[in-house]
Amino acid sequence: MMLFYKLYQPLRSHFYKFNINTYILSKQSYSAKKVVYLKALITENVDIYEEMKKNLPTIEWKNIREKILQKNTEITPYIVDSVIIDMCVKYFHVNNAIAYFKFLRENNYSLNAGVIGKYLKLYVLKQNLTDADKIEIVETYNDLRQKYQYLDYVTAEECITSLCLTDEWEKTQDIIEMVKITSSPGVVICSALASAAFINGKPDIAWKTLSDIVLRKLIPQKNVYLSHLQYCQLEDAKFFNNRMEEMFDFWIKHSIIPFDQIIRAYANTAIKYGWGNCNHCGYFLSKIKFSEDEFQELAKFVMDRIIIGSDIYHKTNPKELLKFKKFIENTKPFDVVIDGLNLTYMNFSAPKLLVLINVVEHFRKCGKKVLVLTRKHQKKLLEFKHVERNAFVFFIDNLSADDPYILYATMACGMNTMFVSSDLMREHKHSLQDEDLQQKFMKWQFSHQHLIKFSATGIRIQDPFIYLPIVQKNDNCWHVPCVTEDLNKEILKEVYEFSDKWYCLKYNEKKMY
Amino acid sequence: MFNNMRKCLITSVRIHRKFLIRSIHVNILSPGFHFSNVNTQYSNNAVYKRFYCHDTIDEKNVTSAELKYHRQKLSKQELDEFLSDSDNYKRFQILELEVDVLRHNAERVPKNIEPKDWLCLLNTRVKTKRKKYLQFLWRNEKKTEHEKEKKELKKAKWLAEKQELTEDTDEMKYGLLYNSLFLRIYETTINHYYNGRLIQNMMFEPKLVFDCGYEDHMTKRELHNCSKQLALSFAHNRNHANPLCLYFCNFNKDGLLKHHLHQNIPTLMQEDFPITITSQSYLDIFPKNQLVYLTPHCRTNLTKYDPNMVYIIGALVDKGDSQPLSLAKAKKEGIQMAKFPINQYLTWGTSSSKSLTLDQSIKVMLDLRHTGDWKKALENVPTRKLKPAREYMLHSKLQKSIFSKRETQESSIQDFTFESRKMN
Numbered sequence A: 001m002m003l004f005y006k007l008y009q010p011l012r013s014h015f016y017k018f019n020i021n022t023y024i025l026s027k028q029s030y031s032a033k034k035v036v037y038l039k040a041l042i043t044e045n046v047d048i049y050e051e052m053k054k055n056l057p058t059i060e061w062k063n064i065r066e067k068i069l070q071k072n073t074e075i076t077p078y079i080v081d082s083v084i085i086d087m088c089v090k091y092f093h094v095n096n097a098i099a100y101f102k103f104l105r106e107n108n109y110s111l112n113a114g115v116i117g118k119y120l121k122l123y124v125l126k127q128n129l130t131d132a133d134k135i136e137i138v139e140t141y142n143d144l145r146q147k148y149q150y151l152d153y154v155t156a157e158e159c160i161t162s163l164c165l166t167d168e169w170e171k172t173q174d175i176i177e178m179v180k181i182t183s184s185p186g187v188v189i190c191s192a193l194a195s196a197a198f199i200n201g202k203p204d205i206a207w208k209t210l211s212d213i214v215l216r217k218l219i220p221q222k223n224v225y226l227s228h229l230q231y232c233q234l235e236d237a238k239f240f241n242n243r244m245e246e247m248f249d250f251w252i253k254h255s256i257i258p259f260d261q262i263i264r265a266y267a268n269t270a271i272k273y274g275w276g277n278c279n280h281c282g283y284f285l286s287k288i289k290f291s292e293d294e295f296q297e298l299a300k301f302v303m304d305r306i307i308i309g310s311d312i313y314h315k316t317n318p319k320e321l322l323k324f325k326k327f328i329e330n331t332k333p334f335d336v337v338i339d340g341l342n343l344t345y346m347n348f349s350a351p352k353l354l355v356l357i358n359v360v361e362h363f364r365k366c367g368k369k370v371l372v373l374t375r376k377h378q379k380k381l382l383e384f385k386h387v388e389r390n391a392f393v394f395f396i397d398n399l400s401a402d403d404p405y406i407l408y409a410t411m412a413c414g415m416n417t418m419f420v421s422s423d424l425m426r427e428h429k430h431s432l433q434d435e436d437l438q439q440k441f442m443k444w445q446f447s448h449q450h451l452i453k454f455s456a457t458g459i460r461i462q463d464p465f466i467y468l469p470i471v472q473k474n475d476n477c478w479h480v481p482c483v484t485e486d487l488n489k490e491i492l493k494e495v496y497e498f499s500d501k502w503y504c505l506k507y508n509e510k511k512m513y
Numbered sequence B: 001m002f003n004n005m006r007k008c009l010i011t012s013v014r015i016h017r018k019f020l021i022r023s024i025h026v027n028i029l030s031p032g033f034h035f036s037n038v039n040t041q042y043s044n045n046a047v048y049k050r051f052y053c054h055d056t057i058d059e060k061n062v063t064s065a066e067l068k069y070h071r072q073k074l075s076k077q078e079l080d081e082f083l084s085d086s087d088n089y090k091r092f093q094i095l096e097l098e099v100d101v102l103r104h105n106a107e108r109v110p111k112n113i114e115p116k117d118w119l120c121l122l123n124t125r126v127k128t129k130r131k132k133y134l135q136f137l138w139r140n141e142k143k144t145e146h147e148k149e150k151k152e153l154k155k156a157k158w159l160a161e162k163q164e165l166t167e168d169t170d171e172m173k174y175g176l177l178y179n180s181l182f183l184r185i186y187e188t189t190i191n192h193y194y195n196g197r198l199i200q201n202m203m204f205e206p207k208l209v210f211d212c213g214y215e216d217h218m219t220k221r222e223l224h225n226c227s228k229q230l231a232l233s234f235a236h237n238r239n240h241a242n243p244l245c246l247y248f249c250n251f252n253k254d255g256l257l258k259h260h261l262h263q264n265i266p267t268l269m270q271e272d273f274p275i276t277i278t279s280q281s282y283l284d285i286f287p288k289n290q291l292v293y294l295t296p297h298c299r300t301n302l303t304k305y306d307p308n309m310v311y312i313i314g315a316l317v318d319k320g321d322s323q324p325l326s327l328a329k330a331k332k333e334g335i336q337m338a339k340f341p342i343n344q345y346l347t348w349g350t351s352s353s354k355s356l357t358l359d360q361s362i363k364v365m366l367d368l369r370h371t372g373d374w375k376k377a378l379e380n381v382p383t384r385k386l387k388p389a390r391e392y393m394l395h396s397k398l399q400k401s402i403f404s405k406r407e408t409q410e411s412s413i414q415d416f417t418f419e420s421r422k423m424n
Helices: A015-027 A038-044 A044-050 A061-071 A081-088 A094-106 A111-126 A132-149 A153-163 A169-182 A187-199 A204-217 A223-233 A237-254 A259-274 A292-308 A319-330 A342-343 A352-364 A377-378 A384-390 A403-412 A427-432 A434-447 A489-493 B004-020 B023-029 B037-059 B064-083 B087-104 B117-121 B128-167 B187-204 B220-239 B256-264 B327-334 B357-372 B372-378 B387-412 B418-423
Strands: A336-339 A370-375 A392-395 A419-420 A449-455 A457-462 A472-474 A477-481 A502-507 B206-209 B245-249 B289-293 B310-314 B337-338
Touching: A015 B004, A038 A044, A038 A081, A038 A392, A044 A081, A044 B418, A061 A081, A061 A094, A081 A111, A094 A111, A111 A153, A111 B087, A132 A153, A153 A169, A153 A187, A153 B087, A169 A187, A169 B087, A187 A204, A187 A223, A204 A223, A204 A237, A223 A237, A223 A259, A237 A259, A237 A472, A237 A477, A259 A502, A259 B289, A292 A403, A292 A434, A319 A392, A336 A342, A336 A352, A336 A403, A342 A352, A342 A370, A342 A377, A352 A370, A352 A384, A352 A457, A370 A377, A370 A403, A377 A384, A384 A392, A384 A502, A392 A403, A392 A502, A403 A419, A403 A427, A427 A434, A434 A449, B064 B087, B064 B117, B064 B245, B064 B256, B087 B117, B087 B128, B117 B128, B187 B220, B187 B245, B206 B220, B206 B357, B220 B245, B220 B256, B220 B357, B289 B327, B327 B337, B357 B372
Parallel strands: A336 A370, A336 A419, A370 A392, A419 A449, B206 B245, B206 B310, B289 B310, B289 B337
Antiparallel strands: A449 A457, A472 A477, A477 A502
16 A cells, blocks of 8 residues: 655755765865875975974074975975975964975075965965954065065965955955956855955945856855845944845845855844844745746746757757647646656566556546646556546656756646656756846746655655745844855755745844843 | 879879789689779778878878988977967977976976977976976886897897807807797788788778768867877787778878878888778768767667668777767767677776777777677676776775885885795
């Protein structure tokens, strides 16, 4: 006996998490990207390293430099300076590294742009900067620019991150323009600029750079959010609310799901300003809505880009497509479209077609009109008669892809038709190309796909999402889903799971007045 | 036009004359010079080839070193032209600084960068990609350095040995000082032998076509690999006991594929080179019902080798996203399709791709024809893709990741040399 039970079950595909984790495990291997392996170098030159770590004024840098050059054949005069700085930084002796650089400069060693860049980065690592340090950064940068007309990416990145800590942070915009000649500025550069802009009260620049990175599907660094929080707190409570909601709106616009650490920081600060947790979490999420135009546009692009693509012969052939279109026109509308092949081959241990027959019968009992799409080779199976009795069946050529047809059939029947498949259709989503369309497609998929799952008691049909797992606001109450940070960053770009962690924030007006 | 035709005729006659010398074929060839079935088919081939070679006669007799030098000069010119633009020059300066900075930061950067690599770097818009490319160049540079070192060591050793032998020690010496009774068989002789055999085979053996029309669907790297695989498959076919007659169809003579292939096989453009290379499609050369396209995406298995059929292998290397291109092409042209019955004979490992390289697939075809036994033929599929090897690999990887810490500690202490064990 097969048991069906429909429960509101928010978690989508548990196994997806596991897959990713095993992947990380198998990828774990040591790869040295540099010519010199620092750890080995330190263990080989323990005496020199001990001398390096001593109190500042007593160190004889000249001796150390020569000893390292003599003792290690693989270290050339080219790389000795950067290696020594790296050795100092390895276990956070930042001040010693700074002292070494100053020694080099005073004794007129020739300084390469790379070494100067490394020096500037030391101040980023040092964190609590004094005014003297800030002046030092700006002066070093000016000297560097006098020496070199242009800066390369690596040095530019280090200049930008250090300059953003000073008052001259607006200079960095010129450097970014220069970076754009050879490559597009990365997350580190943009995050540094955005956080500097927030701290210095220039939100326009910050929002622009932020949306710039988010549009390229990159994830901003944590320091941006922290400095945004600082910016929120610059003035009184009213500003705080507006500014924080600005960030939430930004998350909605780009459907970003923040890390829980960040949202916790926001929540903790918000409590000070009279925000509280709401008690009705989960009940007032907004339902997924589609306008007719939006839906038609999506359907058109699915036809053009997923089914036809660059060459119609890749997925099907023109004759078959025509035949299928005619079939749909004559028999529509359906309530449910079922991916026959996916359900047949999901579970090898169960007898063939058992799952499919049961699912079809289930929907039949609910009074739905069912269409099953499958390939011609399944016609041979005897049990298939069962399926044909209960549902409309269309047989696709053995050489054609079936997923695009399922998407098309579901969309052609209108907005209320659902489809059943355990395929996440990521490949097809990707071939939509356009970022905006992909988001719409995902929204549609979330709200129209039944997933099939096996459990100890039988098969479970999981209903589509009624709500969208993104940041949203209802009646003055913000609902923010979040993810724990130890997950691989890659997953965050594509969330197929309904987050199980939500932060809900409500502004209590009574408290304030 | 007329001249061209004449040239074709002359060469085809010249090739025939070569055959006439061979005593075996005199009987077959001489009676129906123009009318025998086999013969016309062959002279047809010669004409295809002649038409094709018509423009590239100057490239006929070159060595690979000459070709390389020529290409270097060309890319240097191209770079100079590219840098004459001031914007591009600015970019070049920035990249030069980038390379310098990376070098000073002890990253893996090669000592000198050639013009063609500069061009590649200038066209890459992503920093990490450039870094990876530099690493790749560095690795190549190191490899050649090591090889040179090894060679010199070997030479020094050899010289020392030789001196020892020639030293006058007032004793009688035996041996021939590496001299031999037998004539040395040079590589050119071996080449001649194999090529001659292939030319004979071209008349009588079944055909196998490589469809080289996928150049637009491959990246530069993939094209490079593809050309290497094509050269390898030619070599495998030549050395096989029972070679097939190869055709390269839809071949673009100005394309990058030809560039690389010519670099690998400098004699490619010579008129007696035993492959038929043509820009024509296989549809123009063979009747449609004799063609079978071998594509992994179709659902019919190849059951046995049929010598009356002409099998087509798509010369396609897809490392990135794989689209069923050959399936689409065969479907569009209405050709029969088949795939190797891999699932019937082999248990495939999880998560290893089911695509074979061109040389592997031609080896399968050659062995299938020679033995008629699928098991034997599918031995050419690399074992690392199969289930036992895959499981073993996963197992060892898992162990490595679990025990990696302990191992590094132990290895520094324990000494497994014979002497140390004797001491204990």
